[in-house]
Amino acid sequence: xxxxxxxxxxxxxxxxxxxxxxxxxxxxxxxxxxxxxxxxxxxxxxxxxxxxxxxxxxxxxxxxxxxxxxxxxxxxxxxxxxxxxxxxxxxxxxx
Numbered sequence: 001x002x003x004x005x006x007x008x009x010x011x012x013x014x015x016x017x018x019x020x021x022x023x024x025x026x027x028x029x030x031x032x033x034x035x036x037x038x039x040x041x042x043x044x045x046x047x048x049x050x051x052x053x054x055x056x057x058x059x060x061x062x063x064x065x066x067x068x069x070x071x072x073x074x075x076x077x078x079x080x081x082x083x084x085x086x087x088x089x090x091x092x093x094x095x
Contacts, residue, residue, distance in 0.1 A: 010061065015089070017060055018084055023088075026078065026080075027078050031078050042068065043068055048068065063090055
C-alpha cells in the first residue's frame with residue numbers, strides 16, 4: 001500500500017464553506033508585528049503563509065483543530081476562532 005502525502009490525505013476531506021460567517025478571523029495588523037509567526041508552520045493544513053511580506057490566510061480547508069489559536073502569542077486578539085455553524089466546515093470522509 002502506497003503512503004499518501006499530506007496534500008493527498010487532505011484531498012479526501014470535504015469542506016463546506018460558510019461564505020456568510022467565517023469561523024476564523026485574522027487581524028492582520030496585529031499579525032504584522034508578530035515576528036515568529038508560529039501559525040505559518042504549526043497549521044497542519046498550511047492555511048497560513050507569508051506572501052509579499054504579509055501574512056496570508058484562507059479558512060477554506062481548515063481542519064478545525066484550533067492549533068492556530070494555541071500557538072498564537074496574541075491568541076484571542078489576533079485570531080478569533082470558533083466552530084463553524086452546523087452543516088459547515090470539514091467533513092472527514094475516511095479515517
